[in-house]
Amino acid sequence: MALLQISEPGMSTNPHEHRLAVGIDLGTTNSLVASVRSGMAETLPDAEGRHLLPSVVHYSADGVTVGHEAKRRAALDPLNTIASVKRLMGRGVEDLKTLNGHIPYEFVAGEGGVPRIRTAGGDVTPVQVSAEILKVLRERAEASLGGELSGAVITVPAYFDDAQRQATKDAATLAGLNVFRLLNEPTAAAIAYGLDKGQEGVIAVYDLGGGTFDISILRLSKGVFQVLATGGDSALGGDDFDRAIAEWIMQEAGMAGESDHQRMRKLMMDACAAKEALSDSDETELSIQVAGDQVWNGCITCEQMNCLIEPLINKTLAACRRALRDAGVERDEVIDVVMVGGSTRVPHVRQRVAEFFGREPRVDIDPDRVVAVGAALQADVLAGNKPDEEMLLLDVIPLSLGIETMGGLVEHIIPRNTTIPVARAQEFTTFKDGQTAMALHVVQGERDVVDYNRSLARFTLRGIPPMVAGAARIRVTFQVDADGLLNVSAREELSGAHASIEVKPSYGLTDSEIETMLRDSMSHAREDMEARRLREQQVEADRVIEALDAALAADGEALLEAAERQAIDAARERLVAARADGDAETIKRAIQGVEKAGEAFVARRMNQSIRKAMAGHRVEEFE
Amino acid sequence: MAAARASTSEAHGAPVIPVNLDFSQNHFELMGLPVSFALDRAALEDAYRRLQGQLHPDRFAQSGDQERRLAVQGAAWVNEAYATLKDDTRRARYLLTLKGVEFNDERDTASDPAFLMEQMELREALEEAPEAADPLGRLDALSGDIAARRSALSAQFAEALDADRVDEAKTLVLKMRFYDKLRDEARRTAERLEDELL
Numbered sequence: 001m002a003l004l005q006i007s008e009p010g011m012s013t014n015p016h017e018h019r020l021a022v023g024i025d026l027g028t029t030n031s032l033v034a035s036v037r038s039g040m041a042e043t044l045p046d047a048e049g050r051h052l053l054p055s056v057v058h059y060s061a062d063g064v065t066v067g068h069e070a071k072r073r074a075a076l077d078p079l080n081t082i083a084s085v086k087r088l089m090g091r092g093v094e095d096l097k098t099l100n101g102h103i104p105y106e107f108v109a110g111e112g113g114v115p116r117i118r119t120a121g122g123d124v125t126p127v128q129v130s131a132e133i134l135k136v137l138r139e140r141a142e143a144s145l146g147g148e149l150s151g152a153v154i155t156v157p158a159y160f161d162d163a164q165r166q167a168t169k170d171a172a173t174l175a176g177l178n179v180f181r182l183l184n185e186p187t188a189a190a191i192a193y194g195l196d197k198g199q200e201g202v203i204a205v206y207d208l209g210g211g212t213f214d215i216s217i218l219r220l221s222k223g224v225f226q227v228l229a230t231g232g233d234s235a236l237g238g239d240d241f242d243r244a245i246a247e248w249i250m251q252e253a254g255m256a257g258e259s260d261h262q263r264m265r266k267l268m269m270d271a272c273a274a275k276e277a278l279s280d281s282d283e284t285e286l287s288i289q290v291a292g293d294q295v296w297n298g299c300i301t302c303e304q305m306n307c308l309i310e311p312l313i314n315k316t317l318a319a320c321r322r323a324l325r326d327a328g329v330e331r332d333e334v335i336d337v338v339m340v341g342g343s344t345r346v347p348h349v350r351q352r353v354a355e356f357f358g359r360e361p362r363v364d365i366d367p368d369r370v371v372a373v374g375a376a377l378q379a380d381v382l383a384g385n386k387p388d389e390e391m392l393l394l395d396v397i398p399l400s401l402g403i404e405t406m407g408g409l410v411e412h413i414i415p416r417n418t419t420i421p422v423a424r425a426q427e428f429t430t431f432k433d434g435q436t437a438m439a440l441h442v443v444q445g446e447r448d449v450v451d452y453n454r455s456l457a458r459f460t461l462r463g464i465p466p467m468v469a470g471a472a473r474i475r476v477t478f479q480v481d482a483d484g485l486l487n488v489s490a491r492e493e494l495s496g497a498h499a500s501i502e503v504k505p506s507y508g509l510t511d512s513e514i515e516t517m518l519r520d521s522m523s524h525a526r527e528d529m530e531a532r533r534l535r536e537q538q539v540e541a542d543r544v545i546e547a548l549d550a551a552l553a554a555d556g557e558a559l560l561e562a563a564e565r566q567a568i569d570a571a572r573e574r575l576v577a578a579r580a581d582g583d584a585e586t587i588k589r590a591i592q593g594v595e596k597a598g599e600a601f602v603a604r605r606m607n608q609s610i611r612k613a614m615a616g617h618r619v620e621e622f623e
Numbered sequence: 624m625a626a627a628r629a630s631t632s633e634a635h636g637a638p639v640i641p642v643n644l645d646f647s648q649n650h651f652e653l654m655g656l657p658v659s660f661a662l663d664r665a666a667l668e669d670a671y672r673r674l675q676g677q678l679h680p681d682r683f684a685q686s687g688d689q690e691r692r693l694a695v696q697g698a699a700w701v702n703e704a705y706a707t708l709k710d711d712t713r714r715a716r717y718l719l720t721l722k723g724v725e726f727n728d729e730r731d732t733a734s735d736p737a738f739l740m741e742q743m744e745l746r747e748a749l750e751e752a753p754e755a756a757d758p759l760g761r762l763d764a765l766s767g768d769i770a771a772r773r774s775a776l777s778a779q780f781a782e783a784l785d786a787d788r789v790d791e792a793k794t795l796v797l798k799m800r801f802y803d804k805l806r807d808e809a810r811r812t813a814e815r816l817e818d819e820l821l
Contacts, residue, residue, distance in 0.1 A: 019685075151684075180684055224672045318817050325810065382684035392676055418706070421680060423699040481695055482680045 019150035021180065021383035022141045023188070023375025026130060026154055026168065028086040028237060029210030029342065031055045032369060033137040034376035035145060036385070041192070041376040043369050044144050052368060053140075056083045057132045059121030066136045075269065078261040079105060080119045084239060085133075087211045088126035089171075090163035091115070127171045134175035146539030151180040153379040155371050157212040158184035159232035159398045161444050162456050162486050169483070180382040182483040184395055185209075186216035187227060188374030189340040191391070192365055194220050201335040202228070202327075206353050206361065207371075208316060209341035211237040215320045217327040217334070223390040228327035229417045230398050231319045236312065238275075238343035244308040245271035245300070253288055253296035263289065278302045279345055306348040313352050320356060326417050337361040342368050394419050401478055401486060404441035404450045406431060413478045416446065420484055425477040427493075434466040438474055440499075442488050461490040463497035537587040541579040544591050548572060548598065551605060559604045571597035649721060650704035660718060660781045662708065671705045711777050712799040715792070718784060724793055733797045742801050745769065749808055758816055766809045773802035 022035045022044075030052040034043040043051045050068070058070035058081045065073070074081040082105065093107065093115045106118040116123035134154075141149060154177070156168050165182055172179045186205035194203075200220055207214040214232040218225055246267050249255075255267075270288055277284035283301040290296045324331060337353060339361045344350060354360050365373065381389045396419050402412040403426070413426050430438065438461045445453030464472050473493040480486050491498045548568070556565060571594045578590035651658045654670040676682075678697040683690050707713045716726065733739065748765055755761035776799050783792040 181681065221668075221672065224676070226672075321817060322814055325813075382681060384685040390676065392672075392679055393681065394675060394679070419702045421695045421699040422702050423696070424703075479695075479699070482698070 018385055019383040020141075020145045020147050021151055021153070021376075021379035021385070022137075022145075022149055023153045023183075023372050023377070023379045024134065024137055024155065024177075025185070025188075025369075025372035025375060026086065026134065026156075026171075027055055027209055027371075028084050028212060028239065029055060030368065031133050031137060032372035033141050034369070034372040035141060036376050036380040037145075041373045041380070043372050044141055046140055053133065053136060054083075055085065055133050056081060057085070057129050058082075059119035059124065061120050064121060064132055066132050075262065075266050078265045080121070082117060082119070082124075082129045084211050085126050085129040087235060087239075088115070088117075089130060090161070090165070090167035091126070127167050127174065130168070130171035131174035134172055134177060138175055138177055143535050143539075146543070147536065149177065150383055151178040151379065153181045153183050153188075153375040153382065154179060155183050155185045155188050155375050157207070157209075157232065157234055158186050158214045158216050158227075158230040158395075159212065159234045160484075161234070161399055161454050162401075162484070163444075163454060164234065165484055169485070179483075180379055182485075183375055183378055183393070184214070184216065184227070184230065184484075185371045186214050186230065186338075186340065187218070187225060187393055187395055188371045188378065189338055189365075190216070190218050190220070190225055190374065191377050191393070192370045192374035193336075193338050193362065194225060202329055202333050203336040203338060204320070204323075204334045204357060205338045205340060206316070206320070206344065207232075207340035208343040208349060209237050210343065211235065211239050213237060213316050213319065215316070215323045217323050217329055224392045224394065226394045227396045227419075228329065229323045229325075230396055231323040231326065232398075233315065233319060236315060238272075238341075238346075240312055241275055241305075241309045241343065241346065242268050242271040244312065245274055245305060248300070248304070248308055249286065249288055249298070252298055253290050255288075255290055255296075274300055275305065275346065278305050279347060302348075309346070309348065313349060317352065317356050331357055334359070338370075339363050340367050340370055395482070395484065396420060397422070397480055397484055399444045399454075400446055401442070401444050401456075401480070402453070403428070403476055404443060408450045410443055410445075410448055410450050410453060413476070414480065418480075420480045421482050423477060423479045425475050428474045428476060429470050430464065430467065430472045430474075431469050433469050435469070435472070436464045436466055437462045438464065438490070440476065440488070440490055442486070456486065457488065459488070459490075459499060461492065461497060461499040463495065464492045465495045465497075467494075533584040534587075537584045537591070538579060541575055541587050541591055544594055545572065545575060545579070548594060551598075551601070555601075555605055555608070559608070560601060564600065568594070568597045568601065646700065650707055650717060653701065653704050654708060656708070658718070658721065660715060660777075660784055662714065664709075667705065667708055671701065674701045711773070712796065712803050715777070715780050715784075715796045715799060719789060719793055719796060722789055724789055726793075726796075731797055733794065733801060735794070735798075738798060738801075742805070745805055746808075749805065749812060752809075752812060753816060759813060762809055762813045762816070766806065766813075769802055769805050769809065773799055773806070776802070 020035070022033050023041075025032045025034075032043050032051060032053065034041055045051050046053070046067075053067045054071040056067065056070040056074060058065045058073045058077065060077075060080060070081055071083075074083060093109050107115045108118055108123055109115060114125050114127075116125050117129070138149065138152075152172065154168060154172055156165055160168070169179055169182060186207045189205050189207065190203060200222075202217065202219050205214070205216045205218065207216075212232065212234050213236045214230065216230040217228045219228055220226075246264075249267065249271060267288065270286065274284050274286060278300070281302075283299055286296075286298045286300060288296045288298070324334075334357055337357045337359060339350065339353070344353075344361075344363070344367050350361060350363070377391075378393065380386060381391055396417045397414060398416060400412045400416045401414045402410040405411045405428070411426065411428075414422055414424050428438070439458065440461060441450070441458050442456045443450055443453040444456055447453055461474060464474070474490055475493055476488065476490045478486060478488055489499065552560075552565075552568070560568070571590075575587070575590040575594050578587045582590070649658070653674070654667055656663065656666060656670070675698060678694055678701055680691055680694040680698055683694040686694075707717050720726070745765070745768075749762075752758055752761045752765060776795055780792055780795040780799070783789075783795060
């Protein structure tokens with residue numbers, strides 16, 4: 001509907017060719033959405049100009065709130081306010097026990113081993129909680145870009161295993177997003193830096209977020225980002241700094257080991273505030289509510305905090321050492337170190353990383369936004385908006401994939417840091433005479449003993465013809481796509497018996513659960529749709545008014561009779577009024593009114609521009 | 624080799640898979656390299672990036688399902704070829720399979736007693752490394768030793784292959800694999816030690 005936007009021939013910019021695409025950084029603490037507009041990737045603010053959306057969701061009987069408002073409620077209503085849900089993604093009930101004590105929520109076991117969090121708004125899964133965050137970001141993007149998104153690139157920690165990736169993708173689906181690609185966060189950061197600076201060589205991306213740590217070693221060459229190795233810890237981040245400080249405070253203040261949720265949440269917030277204060281001062285005062293009205297006053301110095309977080313930083317540096325070794329790269333070959341994630345604001349982290357790599361790390365792009373910006377650049381390419389872009393990302397799987405074999409051991413089929421997409425096959429055989437079925441257990445991890453690895457899926461190959469032990473030839477094929485998601489199939493070569501499984505990990509959602517959730521969200525869909533149509537029409541109205549004003553300013557005098565001009569102005573007034581307080585349908589009709597009133601004007605402008613173009617041609621031909 | 628840039632499909636303006644994506648090519652042909660153990664690493668890297676530039680699924684994000692599936696297969700195939708050629712032992716073994724030599728992972732093993740003795744000694748040294756005064760330094764030294772012995776075998780392999788002594792070449796590949804396993808073991812031990820130091 002760009003009737004009034006006339007561009008010079010040869011400069012045609014058909015708005016329908018530009019697909020709206022966004023990059024989303026779904027973070028532990030904060031989330032962001034970014035998009036490429038007029039060639040620049042930028043994060044999109046909400047109506048109040050805030051870019052960061054706290055990854056906090058509050059549930060009550062009345063409904064769901066996300067972001068700043070939810071965060072405000074965290075201290076008052078901790079049990080119904082879900083923060084740091086990223087840590088729970090793709091985790092089973094069993095995993096949560098090890099995280100217990102750290103997590104103040106009440107869990108109930110759900111279908112298929114998926115843990116659910118009990119809230120006043122009902123039981124919810126981590127995937128649903130994440131979907132709420134993504135939904136808010138989607139709506140923000142659609143409102144500010146003025147249309148439906150064709151797709152999104154969503155970032156995940158490089159160290160996320162298959163279950164965590166699948167859970168993230170499920171959340172996006174639930175939020176109504178078309179996922180172009182899951183992109184590793186450090187790779188996204190490298191895109192944001194690399195494209196701007198035109199770097200060539202080996203770089204390291206050190207990404208310490210609220211709840212996850214990633215290190216990636218990449219080789220940049222002629223627009224190709226080749227990940228050589230990646231490593232990290234999907235349960236280590238700035239939250240742990242806060243916890244270490246909180247524990248120190250409890251000790252100093254003589255607080256009891258287990259206090260109530262509300263006080264613990266408050267204490268964690270105080271600890272976080274102290275950490276942030278120590279980023280630019282040597283010490284900070286503490287005033288902590290110990291019990292009832294009793295208050296403990298104290299002070300923590302930078303040095304004390306550095307001591308507390310030292311073991312955590314050491315853990316990250318051990319992962320750096322390992323990643324360098326996997327990449328086959330020496331420390332001094334690294335030409336640049338890029339810092340990502342809010343926790344890299346802690347001066348002691350920067351200092352230790354600088355010592356380790358022997359160079360000052362780069363911090364020139366806002367560490368909170370760099371991942372979203374990189375994801376937006378990639379989304380723009382994947383949407384097909386940059387057909388000549390040479391940029392290419394070659395990513396790896398972070399953890400080895402394998403099959404359980406006899407005696408509870410693991411046969412690795414695809415080792416960690418293998419470039420994806422990848423397909424590998426391995427042959428196995430039966431161990432009993434007359435065996436007609438084989439149970440396959442797919443695992444991810446580095447250990448040789450199956451129990452120490454993450455269980456991804458189990459399936460059975462049936463219909464093997466009875467043979468003596470060791471005669472059957474069962475070919476198991478692992479295929480990992482560009483998102484890092486795994487597909488496994490098994491085939492008995494002699495009989496052709498076949499079985500395959502899309503690895504929906506035991507901790508993901510069952511299809512029926514996804515269905516139920518989609519049904520639930522349908523009940524809200526009508527209101528959502530109304531609101532969305534209204535926003536779309538408002539954006540469209542703004543565009544039409546803007547284009548009309550520009551056209552009138554350029555050619556109104558020359559091409560319009562007074563009466564025609566009057567009719568157009570009247571239609572414009574009606575649209576402005578409808579835009580201000582009309583519903584979607586009213587605005588739409590007013591837009592059509594403007595288009596009808598302006599038809600003749602548009603035709604005349606069109607003719608005029610064609611004449612100009614032809615005139616231009618003739619001049620060229622004479623030369 | 625395919626055109627530098629794939630042509631454009633009329634339907635979506637999205638790229639199409641180069642028609643001459645030929646899965647019957649061997650890894651060397653795919654990369655445009657001579658079939659030989661000596662490797663021009665820079666040429667391999669260049670060819671790899673160029674092929675992924677044409678075939679990677681990200682190039683087909685807006686294409687139809689079938690093209691996308693083909694792109695995943697094509698890119699996986701290029702990755703496999705690259706990983707095989709880049710690694711000495713895998714490249715050596717692959718060259719022999721091109722000559723029709725068969726490997727059986729369950730049965731094939733080295734049987735040279737002196738070699739096996741040397742392996743046992745190296746393995747023992749690895750196991751004792753964590754008790755050394757400077758365990759990580761000791762592991763580094765051992766890793767260097769293992770790498771040197773392996774590259775000596777690589778040189779012997781190249782000779783045997785040139786002279787078409789395939790049985791000898793196969794024995795050398797099996798021996799190279801022993802060193803690869805030792806190298807991996809040394810790496811794992813170092814990782815474990817580093818974790819314990821925390």
